[in-house]
Amino acid sequence: MGLGVAMLTLAAAVGTPRPALMPWPSSIERGSGELGVGPDFRSAVAGKGGALVERAAKRFEARLARQTGLVLPSPVAMAEKATLEIRCDSPGKPLPYLGMDEGYTLTVTPAGATLQAAEPWGVLRGLETFLQLVSPGSSTPFRAPAVVVRDRPRFPWRGLMLDSSRHFMPLDTVKRTLDGMAAVKLNVFHWHLTDDQGFRVESRRYPELHRMGSDGLFYTQEQVKEIVAYAGERGIRVYPELDIPGHTTSWFVSHPELASMPGPYAIEREWGIMDPALDPSKEEVYRFLDGFLGEMAALFPDPYLHIGGDEVNGKHWDASERLVAFKREKGFKDNRDLLGYFSQRLSKIVTGHGKRMVGWDEILLPSLPRDSVVQSWRGQEALGSAAKLGHQGLLSNGYSIDLMWSADRHYATDPWGKGVDQLSEAERARILGGEATLWSEFTTPETVDSRIWPRTAAIAERLWSPREVKDVDDMYARLDATSRWLDWLGLDHRAGYPRMLERLAGERADDLRRLADVVEPLEDYQRGETGHYAQQTPLNRLMDAARPESDAARDLARHVDVLLADPTRQAGRRAIRVDLEEWQGLDVSLRPLLEGTEILRETMGLAAEASALAAVGLEALGFLEQGVPAPESWWTTRAPLLEREQKPRTGLEVAYRPSIKRLMEAAAGR
């Protein structure tokens, strides 16, 4: 014990790190000391939070037990009083809703902790914060630092869109995604359920829709209810996207009569923007939609309903004589007018079922009723325009997590764009928040966790935390801890990585990992251009195993920053050298493996490139060390290495290429 106290003092003296909270709270005050978390930990619920809070406290204890390895609740430990007292003022409503009160105050002292919230939603958020505070201690096995956290979200709509259509995501995948969302305080699950490649929700009214449009991979209505309840318990709203009038090929397998061109249709297996679309001129289409959307409106209790509205390429509308005549008859100039007509009719149907309609940018036409919500994949400007027109809006541009951006790039995107200052307060309030979106062309249940986590936690922070919280290094430090913490929920974003490498390389997986650690999947839409991909294409290659962000490359970039800030000091040099020397050897050490394995052979060039870049980086480092500029001839012969192959079949690039470029430029005095 004497030793323990000494240690604690020491730790305090050298400065304890910021707790790894993510999203960072609105306000946090550090106290002195810490609360020990041990086998006699006990939580107690007070106030009027009701069953929702009781169940949340139970789940919380199970998670604390998992995270610490303690046996909780212990049937034998006697606690005089609760370690954590949870007080909730009211039971709130049975389901989460837009604008619910998610605020809470969490007070941790060496003597105990209190979580206070007006509604259960705040309790849920605060319990996650408490779990994030718990880590191994220097004087007790686990501890939470003394703090007072007063917290509430900046935006009321913080969502994640999951595309269950292009690749079906099984129920347990959806559940664990919801667990992760709740952990980082996201509160809206936008469920993309229908698209050209699959109709994934049971319709009892039109059962051929899911029977013929899903390969048998769909959610029953019972399962949907299960998900709505599961999410609700975690303070997450669920609303469906039923994407029309385009993205409807899977509907037409059973209902070709709704299409603009005659059938027959088959489930679409290819990716891209497809021609089929509903026929807006047919009254039976609206009758059908009234029936089907009415069924869905009853199934999903949330008052918002997403109808897509995106990416109608107009080819079938132009090709249909009936529609050409219809447009002429109505005096429509173009397909935009036709879409506007459709959206207006649709809006009435959706409103008639008691829902507010949400759609992508494309629906934002002058004729769009004010109460429709615009989800913008175009950007903040479009969002601002929508707000001016009286529409509520959500930002998704900048939050497309399937595009393989680094977390800091998402993090830099704020729903309030530059133009926000020109908006009135009322207009600004219409910007509800944003949604991370995961389109699943290149994502399967096996890889989905690694595509969502941990990067989505950075987006969650952008939507929850004060606008001023934006230090990138600090964000990455906390993101790293958050990634490990999310692991305790059973998310597979970490464990799946070595497993996928083992599939490719067996006992040599650790060696292959040295390459995988320094490459990144191509960003944006490049992968689709590197080869032919369709729904049945196996997503089991190195580019699928590789993480969207290379930590090693980021570390190198940081060391290069330090070195180039003052090359005379040479700080960071040793770390750079160690990395580059290792990477220089990748080609030789991996060649027999890559050459002898069909599924890896495509990466031989990549490994060679990684080695060559590292070698040139070492040369550049040599010049910098000697303090002499590299000769022009050196630059001329090496510079071509900086260009990467266009459309590489591997779908991967060497993540430290930019750092090598910077070293080379510095060495050559450019």
Place this chain on the structure above:
Amino acid sequence: MGLGVAMLTLAAAVGTPRPALMPWPSSIERGSGELGVGPDFRSAVAGKGGALVERAAKRFEARLARQTGLVLPSPVAMAEKATLEIRCDSPGKPLPYLGMDEGYTLTVTPAGATLQAAEPWGVLRGLETFLQLVSPGSSTPFRAPAVVVRDRPRFPWRGLMLDSSRHFMPLDTVKRTLDGMAAVKLNVFHWHLTDDQGFRVESRRYPELHRMGSDGLFYTQEQVKEIVAYAGERGIRVYPELDIPGHTTSWFVSHPELASMPGPYAIEREWGIMDPALDPSKEEVYRFLDGFLGEMAALFPDPYLHIGGDEVNGKHWDASERLVAFKREKGFKDNRDLLGYFSQRLSKIVTGHGKRMVGWDEILLPSLPRDSVVQSWRGQEALGSAAKLGHQGLLSNGYSIDLMWSADRHYATDPWGKGVDQLSEAERARILGGEATLWSEFTTPETVDSRIWPRTAAIAERLWSPREVKDVDDMYARLDATSRWLDWLGLDHRAGYPRMLERLAGERADDLRRLADVVEPLEDYQRGETGHYAQQTPLNRLMDAARPESDAARDLARHVDVLLADPTRQAGRRAIRVDLEEWQGLDVSLRPLLEGTEILRETMGLAAEASALAAVGLEALGFLEQGVPAPESWWTTRAPLLEREQKPRTGLEVAYRPSIKRLMEAAAGR
């Protein structure tokens, strides 16, 4: 394609490795070429195997999809014929049984594969073999080598006992354990359901048993049925152990009237051999057992029922005046006679419910009816004696996987001991096989996978494969691949390791792993002597994260073998040096982490010891390199390092100590 063929030829030329089958089959012939396994893979079922085989084929396809990342069955791929044809001659019985036909023939050619079996049980075993054959290919993404496998088990009873009493194991843990068992062709799940520390099965007849004896942690009868069905689908029999007359404290919480001494009783929280025991003199005890065992006999369809019978210390029997009088009255010499009387009475009850009674060694008394089965934790000799007396028997001695032995030690244990030659054929046939046993004093749901897998696969091989299959290096090579393969079942024995280290060390988990990789939990019963452990003690320390076997230490031992076989050749020297140099630095690099973390602080001495041993090993290597014997003074000052601390609180030891000892002895010419 040309390249692919060239690669294949090359691979064939350099000799492809043995397929990583485990258990190794009775007979295997290698053919030439290989069968490509790609997106158009299709299996088809022929013959009369019925629904069991159909469902097995479906599970097989899902697992092949998971293991390869292929989309199977593909709704779009057109296969002219099935890649794997499964033929089964008969539907067999609805549930697996002792002596079922598990034989199969698996023929793989470049043109296709056929699995042929007389009964569904053989299909199940053969499908696992096929899955083990599939690995990345040099000319196709995945492939199975051409082989003809004719296979059948050596012993008909190949079991795993899981103790769900001392630490409760949730349903999904049990299911995934069954998945792993089926994968390595084990066929009996022995479910230890009641003990002093918990009564884990619902009794509808005496509901206070589970209600008061389990802290709410028990299996409902519906769940038991679910497990029996789940196991049955996988060719695994399930039989319960209801351990009496000792190990019954949890029974007496609700039913003190059955005990030898008056109550009240509480659920036992400590480990060890406890005093409470049923009172064999009371007729109501037999009436109660008749009722309860009758209920269990109906719940578990297998004809065997385990009644424990072990470790009655006799203290309560000696202390009870009633029992002292009873023994005198009956003319019993001692408690052995009393146990014999009890077992005889019990046997009648068990037989009356249509079951054969199984018990631990202790029940093997002259009065034991012939049809009772003895499970021997004492050894092969006891097993032989039982067989001579006419009892069927099972070996467990040597297969106690909670004792943290290395796989090779279990592997060396054969149910046929030295005395087997003295047995007649009929007697020998009574040795049915064996069971790996996992007592769960030091195992929780979090660690159970790593305590069972992969080592149990080596025991499974001992029980399935021909007696002559016993090359240890070959076993370890295949065990390593099997361990990775088992990962695809969702077993946590690999993924849980970094996660537990992250709990202890956060971002420094990889550093801590360098220590964890070279230590092993103490063997046998030593851990219990290193501190106080009870049911609520957290099992979240380095000794819980550490694997039972250190691969790194085994690798070092192999290098030392090579070096010492011919020190002049110096082969293996470099590998030894690299390892020892790294380990020498453990103490310094880890000290701040270990010192500053309460839960890790106990391992500071261990890290220091690891470093010191590595340093001395390097000194020894130096002498060997120079070819001069180390001076006596060197030996004298270094030798004490070879002694390890008795009862170390860490519960761990440095796994490479024996190798250091050998190097030192060689250096000193001892």
